[in-house]
Amino acid sequence: MNSLRIDNGTPDLAVxxxxGLAVCAVAYYRSVAGQPVQPQITRRVFDPLGREVERFDPRLWAExxxxNRTSVRALSSTELLNVSVDSGWTLLLFGPAGQRLQRWNSRSSQQRDYDVQLRPVAVTEQLEDETPRVVERFQYGGPGGSTRNQCGKLIRHDDPSTTRHMLDYDLRGQPLLESSHFLTSLDPLHWPLEIDARNALLEPAPGLDSRWTYDALGEVATQTDAMLNRRRFSRTCAGQLRAVSLQRQGAGEVTLVSDLGYSAGGLVEQETAGNGVITRAEFSPDDARLLRLSAGLPNQPLxxxxxxxxxxxxNxxxxxxxxxxxxxxxxxRIDPVSTYIYDSLYRLTRATGREVYRAANDPNALVNYREEYDYDASGNLLELRHLGAQPFTRRWAVDAASNRRVIAYDGDPAPDFPREFDGNGNQLHLLRGQxxxxxxRNQLSQVSPVTREDGPDDCELYRYGGGGKRLRKVRCALASHRSLIADVRYLPGLEIHRAANGAERHVLEIEAGRNTVRLRHWVGTPPTGVDNNHLSYSVSDHLRSSQLELDEEGAVISEEGYLPFGGRAWWVAHHAAKASYKTTGxxxxxxxxxxxxxxxxxxYAPWQHGWLNPDPAGxxxxxxxxxxxxxxPMRYADADGxxxxxxxDQFISNLKYNPGGDDQTVMELVVGLSGHVSENVIDPTAFLQTLTSNPADDGPRVRSLAEELSRSGQAASQTQALPAQFPGYVSASALPGTAYETGAEQAHDGNIRFSCQHCPKGFKRKHNFDMHMRTHTGEKPFNCLVCKKSFALKRHLTRHMLSHTGEKPYHCETCGKDFARNDALTSHRRTHNGEKxxxxxxxxxxxATNGALTSHRRTHTGEKPYVCEFCHQxxxxxxxxTxxxxxxTLEKPYDCSSCYMCFADSNSRNNHQRRKHGALE
Incomplete structure (x- = not known):
């Protein structure tokens, strides 16, 4: 295979x-078989305490x-200042309990206010050259809300677009009823303190209510949207989704998907849509890769x-x-086959497939195309060569000091990047003049496709909720001296579209199994050629791209194909009226x-092959x-940007069905969010429930080198000859941390998708791999606010909290002693039965315990993994x-209760008590 010839002799190395800190990662680049390889070196710099403070990519280091990124940390290792060449600088200030108080960056500032229980009550923001505005307020339930389980719960949230009332909770703290009110104005607002003044800013219409019910396991059983359309979810005894049905207001229940069949590994192998179309997926028994994906009506051509x-x-x-x-x-000759070729860094370099011949609406009017891609050492796309019905070449200009880039047109001068991007790296022009x-919060708020000097611009406005979810989209256009306004509002499980002519339609989108179902309901007479309340079923590929749209009978409404980076290759409408309302692709x-x-x-801009602004997750x-x-783009997908x-892995995670889809509900604010939160997401959950989130998680997350190396499954091969081009190469066995050798051997194992570069372990799931990497990086994002101790896993923090509460639920039936943890009880029982x-x-x-064995084994191996940061012993x-x-440090935490002398360890204190006072405490 050509890919094997390209990858031959291109291991990944870690120095x-x-x-024992990984200060350098070397990857070898080759795009064509037989081409000499080029080493690309990523470097990391650590401070004397072993904390990463700088990171360089191959391009910026060579030049x-x-x-690329510089960090300044507090004594607790919390990141205070982050300076990125892409996203600018961000400065954070934390309170004594670890709560984030203020955030500054190159174009805005944010302040959070808390009550005495450290719950957020207000968020104030200020853009440069503007006055501060309170953009969010939070209100919590008191003792009077006990009948609705509202005590201590968020009951009102005023965010930048809406006010939401959480009127009822179940015993688990999950919301049962939420009422949304939209703002009257689209202008940026300041929420006053008085409730009556806040209510005056809202539309006078009644609230839009969303309801949920749950089964005994806490899974959503039904969801009712603001127009009283009810979804019902059925699950197997194992908790897997079995069927989804929809009951429209005043109508009978309709099954959207049923008969979901699962493999022993939990993969959906078959499902039946409400229109009778059966979707089947075949997976490799060796590595669970998708081999075949088919859909069709029974006894008919697929x-x-x-x-x-x-x-x-x-790949x-x-x-x-x-x-x-x-x-x-x-x-x-047009074959329905697409092919892909990658370089040694697993970046797509060439693709072939089919595209439409000019603008023909004919499924047979397709021609072959080929695309080729060139990248720089930072991963920026520099040139795209498209060979097809309309060949073209597109080039990009990249900022020498960052990864900011724009399309370069022939004959244009070099771009002025400070005018093309703001201080936080947000792109300021979509296309010329737009x-x-x-x-x-670095969220896109407006695009102006048409600008006028003598009149209002055509524009599309976007407004968001407190959690970052888009809640409103308004399009304004000038036609025949009239301003036409179209409005879309997003609610849990429901979209309300109001056209410029006043027509209103409701769109319900339900992810049912692998595919998606949409119901479109018009308030009033539907457009010509469209049935009211018609269902459309979307059949997707492995990326969840909508390839076919089918009606209730399984007939094709439209079909669509895509270029590798998301551009449209062809689109054929078999039913023009219905197909015109398709909005997903x-x-x-x-x-x-x-x-x-x-x-x-x-x-995401498909023609740019990139995002409009830097990753908010870091x-x-x-x-x-x-x-x-x-x-x-053919192997990886991005769920939310x-x-x-x-x-x-994304498809498997989607089987844990989220009934609200991407809707930002109080379920995410109060129940779903705990742990990592991106910089521009306001997360009251960390204060409402656990108060255990790491303050550093509010800022950009720093990825470890091992994660960087393992991101795309790359690993070194010990059997391949190393390229002579690597300057100063030494054998891996000569490097500290020899576990790297055996760890790399698992990189291409059929069942191992993520291999650790520090030890021989490999993992099938990225989540498990991320958890394991914390044992090497030392990352401990979960903090106890009582004793400030940190933990790598949340369950470890939960177990630790028992030491503060004094709870000991595990009882030894032999001696009656109680324990806080089950594993402690198991180890204790061995003192009675002598088991080792x-x-x-x-x-x-x-x-008796694995920990005791590990400590003992070091007497044979001489291993001393715990190093003093002061004297390096x-x-x-x-x-x-310790x-x-x-x-x-001269710390003496053990004191004598009789004479108040202090000691560095408990043994010294006990000896003192025996000698001076005659007994222990």
Whole structure:
């Protein structure tokens, strides 16, 4: 295979300093078989305490442009200042309890106010050259709300677009009833303190109510939207989705999807849509990769029949739609096959497929195309060459000191990047003459496709909720000296569209299994050629891109194909009237009239092959925060604009059905959100429930080098000869941390998708891999606010909290002793039965706990993994290091209750009590 020839001799290397910190990562780039490889080196800089403070990508390091990101941290390792070449600088100020008080960046500031229980009560923002405005207020239930389980719960949330009342909760704290009120004005507002004054800013219409019910396991059983349309979700005894039905107001219940069949691994292998179309998925028994995806009516030709071929890493090499016939057009043989070629960094470099011949609305008027892509060392697309019905070449100019880039037109002068991007890296012009505006949270607020000097501009306005979800879209256009305004409002499970002519329609979108169902209801007479309350079923590919739209009988309404980076390759409308209302396309995302795809936290421009602004989640996808899915759009997808995911892993996670889809409800504010929150998301949950989120998570997240290396499954091969081009190469065995050698061997194992570069472990799921990496990076995002101790996993924090509450629910039936943890009880029982299941392989001595065995084993290996940051002395056990560290800090935490003398360890205190006072406490 060509991909194997390209990848041959291109291992990934990691270089460690004497402290065991990965300071350098080397990847070898080759795009054509036989081409000499080029080393691309990513570098990290650590401070004396082992905290990363700088990171360089290969391009900026080679050109000596400075680091991509610089961090300044507090003594607690919390990041206070983040300076990024892409997103500018961000400065954070935290309170004594770890709550974020203020945030400043190059174009705005934000302040959060809290009550005595450290619950957020107000958020104040200020854009440069503007006055401060309170953009959010929070109100919580008191004792009087006990009948509706509102005590201590969020009951009113005034956000930048709406006011939402949470009127009822169940015993688990999940919302049962939510009422939304939209603002009268679209202008930025200031929420006053008085409730009556706030209510005066709202539309006088009654609130729009959304309701939920739950089953015994806390899963959503029904969801009723503001127009009284009810969804019902049925699940198996294992909690897997079995069927979804919809009951429109005043009508009977209709099944949208049923008969979901699962494999032993939990993958959906078959489902039946409400129009009778059966979708089947076949997976490889070796690595669970999708091999075939088909859809069609029983006993009829398939409407979709996609066959997938992969390289050993998992990149799709070929997709063959066997439901389509080979055709001939314009002296070309048109096969329904798309092929893909990647470079050694797994970036897409060439693609072939089919596209429409000019603007023909004919499924047979397709011709072949080929696209080629060139990138720089930072992953920026520099040139696109399209060879097809209308060949063209598109080039991009990239800022020398960042990853900001714009389309370069022939004959134009070099772009002025400070005029094309603001201080936070937000792009200011969509196309020539089309200005874009951004709010204080770096969310796109306005696009002006047409600007006029003597009249109002044509524009599209976007307004968002407190959690970052878009709640309103308004389009204003000038026609025949009249301003035409179209409005879309987004509610849980419902969209309300009001056209410029006053026509109103309601759109219900339900993700039913793998595919999506939409119901369109017109208030009044529907347009000519369209049935009121008609259902359309979207049949998607592995990226969830909508390829076919079917009606209630399974007939094709429209079909669509896409270029690799999301541009439209063809679109055929079999029913023009119904097809004109389709708004979703590539990756299943809503496409606005501007051509932008709305992902949830960012907007994607398919013709630019990149995002409009830097990743709000930080460097989770690499140092290039504008890069779209690592330039591998056929393997990876992005669910909400913050982090790419392998398409198989994303599909598996989608089986945990979210009934609200992408709707931002109080379920996310109060129940769903805990832990990492991006910088521009206001998250009251961290204060309402656990108060355990790491303050650093409010800012940009720093990705570890090992995560960076493992992001696309790359790993070094110990059997391949290393390229001679690597300067100063030394054997991996000569580097500190020899576990790297065996860890890399698993990189291309069929069942291992994420291999650790520090130890031999491999993982199938990215979530498990991320949790494991914290054992190497030392990341502990969950903090106890009582004793300030940090934990890598939330369940460890939950278990730790028992030490403060004094709760000991586990009881030994032999001696009556109580324990806070079940594993502690299990270990204790071994003191009664003498069991020692953990045996040393060196001396065969037995131990009751695995921790005791690990400590003992170091007496044989000489390993001393715990190093003092003051004198660099090593220790075999963490407790020994803790005692030693007190010789530097002079800390004496153990005091005698009789004479109040203090000691560095408990043994010294106990000896003192025996000698001086004759007894222990």
């Amino acid at each position: 460690f300093d004497p402290r 000596q442009r400075g680091p 409407l979709q029949n996609l066959l997938y071929t992969y390289d050993p890493v998992g 799709p090499l070929q997709i063959d739609d066997q439901a389509k016939a080979t055709t001939h057009f314009k002296n070309q 200005a874009m505006g951004w709010d204080a 590539y990756s299943g995302k809503e496409c606005d009239v501007t051509g932008l795809s709305y992902y949830g936290y960012r907007y 460097e989770v996808d690499g140092l290039n925060r504008y890069c779209f899915v690592g330039n591998s 913050r982090m790419m995911d392998d398409t198989l 299941p953990y045996v040393c392989k060196f001396c065969h001595q037995g131990f 090593g220790f075999a056990e963490s407790t020994t290091l 005692r030693h560290r007190r010789t530097h």
